[in-house]
Amino acid sequence: MNRRRLRRTSLYIPGTNPGMLANAEVYGADSVILDLEDGVPVSEKDAARILVRNALQHIPYRRAEVTVRVNALSTPFGRDDFREIIPLAPDAVRLPKCESADDVREADAMMTEIELENGIEPGTVGIIAITESARGGRNLSEIAAESPRLIALNYGAEDYTADIGAVRTKEGRELDDIRAKVIVAARIAGVQALDSVFGDVNDLDGLYAEALRVRLLGFDGKSVIHPRQIPVVHRAFTPSDQEVGFARRVMAAFREASSRGAGVIALDGRMIDAPVVARAEKILALAEAAGCLPGER
Amino acid sequence: MMSRSAGNRKTFSFTGEGKDIPSIGKKREKGKIVASLEEAFRLAEVRDGMTISFHHHLRDGDLVVNMALDVLAGMGIRDLVLAPSALFPVHESLLRHVRSGVIRSIEGSVNGPVGRAASEGLFSSPVILRSHGGRVRAMQAGELRVDVAVLAAPAADAMGNLSGISGPSACGSLGYAFSDAQYADRVIAVTDNLVHYPAVPFSIPQTLVDWVVPVESIGVPEKIVSGTLRVTRDPLRLIIAEQVAKVVEESGLFTGGFSMQAGAGGISLAASACIRERMKAAGIRGSFISGGITGQSVEMLEEGLFESLLDVQSFDLEAVASLASNRGHAEMSASFYANTASKGCVVDMLDVAVLGATQVDTDFNVNVNTESDGVLLHGIGGHMDTAAGAAVTVVVTPLFRGRMPMIVDRVLTVTTPGETVDVVVTERGVAVNPRRKDLLENLRGKGIPLMEIGDLKKMAEEFTGIPKTPSFGEKIIGIVEYRDGTVIDTIRQRI
Numbered sequence: 001m002n003r004r005r006l007r008r009t010s011l012y013i014p015g016t017n018p019g020m021l022a023n024a025e026v027y028g029a030d031s032v033i034l035d036l037e038d039g040v041p042v043s044e045k046d047a048a049r050i051l052v053r054n055a056l057q058h059i060p061y062r063r064a065e066v067t068v069r070v071n072a073l074s075t076p077f078g079r080d081d082f083r084e085i086i087p088l089a090p091d092a093v094r095l096p097k098c099e100s101a102d103d104v105r106e107a108d109a110m111m112t113e114i115e116l117e118n119g120i121e122p123g124t125v126g127i128i129a130i131t132e133s134a135r136g137g138r139n140l141s142e143i144a145a146e147s148p149r150l151i152a153l154n155y156g157a158e159d160y161t162a163d164i165g166a167v168r169t170k171e172g173r174e175l176d177d178i179r180a181k182v183i184v185a186a187r188i189a190g191v192q193a194l195d196s197v198f199g200d201v202n203d204l205d206g207l208y209a210e211a212l213r214v215r216l217l218g219f220d221g222k223s224v225i226h227p228r229q230i231p232v233v234h235r236a237f238t239p240s241d242q243e244v245g246f247a248r249r250v251m252a253a254f255r256e257a258s259s260r261g262a263g264v265i266a267l268d269g270r271m272i273d274a275p276v277v278a279r280a281e282k283i284l285a286l287a288e289a290a291g292c293l294p295g296e297r
Numbered sequence: 298m299m300s301r302s303a304g305n306r307k308t309f310s311f312t313g314e315g316k317d318i319p320s321i322g323k324k325r326e327k328g329k330i331v332a333s334l335e336e337a338f339r340l341a342e343v344r345d346g347m348t349i350s351f352h353h354h355l356r357d358g359d360l361v362v363n364m365a366l367d368v369l370a371g372m373g374i375r376d377l378v379l380a381p382s383a384l385f386p387v388h389e390s391l392l393r394h395v396r397s398g399v400i401r402s403i404e405g406s407v408n409g410p411v412g413r414a415a416s417e418g419l420f421s422s423p424v425i426l427r428s429h430g431g432r433v434r435a436m437q438a439g440e441l442r443v444d445v446a447v448l449a450a451p452a453a454d455a456m457g458n459l460s461g462i463s464g465p466s467a468c469g470s471l472g473y474a475f476s477d478a479q480y481a482d483r484v485i486a487v488t489d490n491l492v493h494y495p496a497v498p499f500s501i502p503q504t505l506v507d508w509v510v511p512v513e514s515i516g517v518p519e520k521i522v523s524g525t526l527r528v529t530r531d532p533l534r535l536i537i538a539e540q541v542a543k544v545v546e547e548s549g550l551f552t553g554g555f556s557m558q559a560g561a562g563g564i565s566l567a568a569s570a571c572i573r574e575r576m577k578a579a580g581i582r583g584s585f586i587s588g589g590i591t592g593q594s595v596e597m598l599e600e601g602l603f604e605s606l607l608d609v610q611s612f613d614l615e616a617v618a619s620l621a622s623n624r625g626h627a628e629m630s631a632s633f634y635a636n637t638a639s640k641g642c643v644v645d646m647l648d649v650a651v652l653g654a655t656q657v658d659t660d661f662n663v664n665v666n667t668e669s670d671g672v673l674l675h676g677i678g679g680h681m682d683t684a685a686g687a688a689v690t691v692v693v694t695p696l697f698r699g700r701m702p703m704i705v706d707r708v709l710t711v712t713t714p715g716e717t718v719d720v721v722v723t724e725r726g727v728a729v730n731p732r733r734k735d736l737l738e739n740l741r742g743k744g745i746p747l748m749e750i751g752d753l754k755k756m757a758e759e760f761t762g763i764p765k766t767p768s769f770g771e772k773i774i775g776i777v778e779y780r781d782g783t784v785i786d787t788i789r790q791r792i
Contacts, residue, residue: 022697022760023533026724060759227532291744 002091003126003151005065006030006289007192007221008237009230012069014039015048021055025064027227028234030289032061035069036081037096045077049084056088067128069094073106082107086114092126092151097159099135101142108147126151128194131182132159140181144189153186154223155179157196170206183218192220201226211236220282238290239283247280247287254280328455328494329509334368334487337508338445341483343369346376346401347444350481352474353383353406354449354461354610358520361449361487363390364512370399380443381405382432382473382631383676387520395419404441405432406676415774416672418790424673424775426666429473429609430635430642430682431780436480437638440782446481448474448501449515453488457506458499461611462621464490466516469611469620470590471500475630478505489515500628523613525592528570529563536724537564537693540745541651542571544720544727547743548689548736550648551575555583556603558644558683559651561591561612564693568651569593576602587634587643588679590626595619598626607643609634609679635682637780644679644686652680654694656708659750661715661730663692664708666777669701671709671767671791673775681780684717689736696723701764702757704750709767711786712777726753768792 011029013020015036024032034055040048052068068085070093071077085093095107104127112122127149131137137160144153155178158168166174179195186193195214198207211222211233222233239247249267254277257265265272301308331337343349349369351362362381369377375398383406384391392414394400404425407415415424427435435441448471451464459478461471466489478484478501486501486509495503529535541564545551557572559565570593576583577600586594587607592615597603605625611617619626632639644650655675656664665680667673684690694703704723719736721728726748729737740747748756768791775788 019699023724026536027532060756228530228535 002065003191006285007065007152007194008286008289009221009233010067010194010223011227011230012039012197012223012225015052016040016044018051018055021051022059024055024059025061025066027230029064029224029227029230030221031065031067031091033067033069033094033223034090036077036085037069037071039069045071046080049077049081053084053088056085056090065091067092067094069096069130072097073103073110079110082110082114086111086125087118087120089115089120089124092128094128094130094154096130096132096156097136098129098131098143099133100139101146104129104143104146104150108149111149123149125149128152128154130154130156131178132156133163134160137164137178137181140185141188144185144191150189150191152192152194152220153182154194155182155196172210179214179217179219187218193218195219195222197223197225198229199225201229204228204232207232208236234290237286239287243283244287247283250276250280251284329457329507330455330491331508331510334365334447334485334510334512335372337485337510338369338372338374340508341445341485343372343374343445345374346378347374348378348380348404348442350380350443350446350477351382352448352471352477353381353385354468354471354473355466355516355521356468357385357387358466358517359385359387359449359515360517361447361515362388364487365447366391366394366399370394370397375399376401379403379405380441382429382477383408384411386410392419406678407673408676409674412673412675416788416791418770418772418774420774423773423787425778426677426775427778428635428677428681428780429631429679430637430644431677431778431782433476433630433632433636434638434780434782435778436476437632437636438782443477443481445483445485446474446477447485447487448477448506450486450488450490450501450509451515452490452492452496453486453509454492454494454496454503455509456494456503457484457486457501457509458494458496458503459486459488459501459506460496460499462498462617463492464488465518466490466514466521467518467617468516468521469617470608470628472609472629472634473631474501476632483507485510487512487515489513522611522617525615526561526566526613528567528593531563533695533724534564535567537695537722538567538571540722540724540727541568541691541693542575543743543745544691544722544740545572545649545689546575546579547740547745548649549739550688551579551581553582555581555649556585556587556647557583557649557651558586558588558647558687560653560678561589562653565651565653566591566593568693569597573597573602585646587629587647588683590616590620592616595623595626598623607634635679635686635780637682637685642682642686644683647683647687649689649691650683650687651691651693652684652713654692654703656703656705657692657694657718657721657750658705658708658715659754661692661718661721661750662708662711663713663715663718664710665712666775667710667788669698669709669764669767671769673788677712677777681713681717681785684713685780689719690717691720691722692718693722696725696753696757697761700761702754702761704754704757706754710777710788714779714785721750721753723753725756728753
């Protein structure tokens, strides 16, 4: 489980399609989501569970983080999903319909039990919590703090807006509130904040604008539903030359101050504190992932 | 006829216009039109055992091959050698003429059911598979002697000037038909669009055509040319296409005057689209696109990205319309295109060729003829010709299709020798032929996922396992002739 790994894009792959499961990571997403939940019709839940289990067993995923969106434990499918999937130790499960800390606690306990049964170090499999309701939105801080397995918060835009009675629009003002909640809760708990999908796969300009907006809000990444969205989101999550330049100077000042054992770091006459350093590290990581390595600039 | 000598030259005395040499050109009244194919075959003195050739510009919409064989069967002719440039699924009905002995063997490409029947052992002698260039070379060398060519003509006049650019069955270029017209002893044109004399602009001139047979219909238009061939949206293919474009961009050839050929297959078409974007971004103006021409090639011509199109077959309606109207869009014969025994062919001028494969092996040999189950299902097309000619030959394939790996230890059939293949591009990695150290140098450090081809093979097997090799019998059902006339491989019966 790597809390800080890059998760600019998380690509949904329906658990019912063997060809897509085999090629899940080819498209270059940082994380892939093998989906057992809403992408799978109720009549095919068991077939998808078997396919995803076999994919985890046999397909040599190498580059991407591999996660599985299981069904919520409150559904008839959740327990079976955990029983089949956790023994194969994917990087994380994505826990949908997270309403409260209880949901996380229940999942955590069950995961620990299955891990122990299978000789897996408890805590190996991470949790990415997905909030999809007003109640879940209200409880985000508790959800984020409940388990050391928790690596990121995510929300489901469609279900959430339906629950609060908002209308989905292209500009997405109806999501301002939940986005703010996710960011704040994630930062308090020290986990990542991941934005929801952009539904129109043909509107790549709209996707870029939204992805850029959420990066500037503080999100660490965004879910995608089609491979063609991946390079667009990655582009939006590529820092500008100015950002990279500033981050490099911050890090240089930080290293210089550390070597001197100085407690206070200053750059251009301004004080540089820990959050600024953390942000600079994040920007350099994004730049490196985008192929614009600081050294090559 | 009186003969005498004038100096050391033997001469003949004039006896009256057309008296001694019966002029087949003196046909002002009804030209060369004959009422039926049967009459034309009778005039051509078709006999048992002869070789009859066809072109495949009407592709799966062709009605002429089946029509001709039905007539020949009705005339009681047997033991024919069929020499089509290619057969398609529509020609499945020929199989009954094979079973009844009307057709003895085939020298030509077989796509689909006829190939499958060959793999099952239907023919007593092997199918001779030749490339587009190799077929002309064989005719030129007298190895493929055609007695009668039957040429479907979307437009023809009464004297036998033929064109593909107009009429209900318009197919654009007649590139593959030139050699048949030139080398066959007798040439019968079959048309559903008899036009006023002269049929200008014509592709095949009246000087080569013996008879013209008007019929109700020679083809099914929607199966002859497609509508606009759209670039695939399949993300996997797009990834391969994007890698191809990167390879081309860094190949060292991506400069002014750049030339290329890419087919109409999904990945090739997408690769062209990616290369097109990169040419625009880099401000590069190329010289020519050759081979099968698509609407996309036409757009690149009209955008000024290329100066000309050399068209041996036109794949879609845009290509047909452009051949009729664009000055920079030229029809070319298969010989001009790809014949190594000609005095110069286009493939030798190519910078980059992007080609498909049904299998590639760790020696870079490419199979395009047989599927992973060993069944003969495809012709060679211009594959081995362009691979041999182009400065950089790029073969594209997904790492696996379904549960079959596409990169293997040894291809089931060698169509194109590895020594003529430079780069293999898959969605997970790009392998450069170790013979091309120069190219490897150019591509290194450019963000291209370079791998050894053996590692690509291993990666494919991680997904698919190692499949069992299909089992073959002793009987040879196909001979793959290299473009120079040598035998590069044989195909055995599936059992």
